[in-house]
Amino acid sequence: MESRLAVRLTPRGGADRIDGWGEDAQGRPLLKVRVSAPPVEGEANAALEKLLAKALGLPKSAITVAAGQTARVKSVAVRGLSPEDIRARLG
Numbered sequence: 001m002e003s004r005l006a007v008r009l010t011p012r013g014g015a016d017r018i019d020g021w022g023e024d025a026q027g028r029p030l031l032k033v034r035v036s037a038p039p040v041e042g043e044a045n046a047a048l049e050k051l052l053a054k055a056l057g058l059p060k061s062a063i064t065v066a067a068g069q070t071a072r073v074k075s076v077a078v079r080g081l082s083p084e085d086i087r088a089r090l091g
Contacts, residue, residue, distance in 0.1 A: 003083045004066065005076045006030035007052075011037060011044035016051050018090060024073065031090065045069060048076070056081060056089050 006028060013034025022032050035047035045065045053060040058080055068074035078086055 001080060001082060003078045003081055003086060005052075005078055005083075005086060007048065007074045007076050008032050008072060009044060009048055009074055010034040010072075011039040016047060018051070018055060020091070030073065039070075042069070045074070048074070052076065052078070056086065 006024065008022065008024075008030050010033070014036060016035045016037075017033070019032040019034060021029055024030050033048060033051065035044050035051060037043040037047040049063045049065065050060055052058075053063045056063070056078065058078070062079040064077045064079075066075045066077040081089070
C-alpha cells in the first residue's frame with residue numbers, strides 16, 4: 001500500500017519539526033514541515049524523508065519525495081500506511 005501526502009517544506013527553518021496541518025490555496029490538506037537543512041543538492045528533501053520516517057514509525061526507505069523535488073510543496077509517497085493512519089500518527 002502506498003499513500004501520497006502533500007507537504008509544504010520550509011528549508012533552513014532552524015529546527016527539524018512538524019508544524020501541523022494546513023491547507024493549500026485550493027483548500028486541500030497539507031502537512032507543514034520545517035527542516036534545518038538548506039535546499040541544496042537534495043539535503044532538505046533527505047531531512048524531510050528522515051523526519052517523516054521517524055514521526056510515522058517507518059523505515060526511511062518507506063518515505064520518498066515523489067514530486068516537487070525543487071518546489072516548496074511536495075508530494076511524498078508513504079509505503080505501508082493508509083492516509084487515515086498517517087493522519088492519526090501525525091495528529
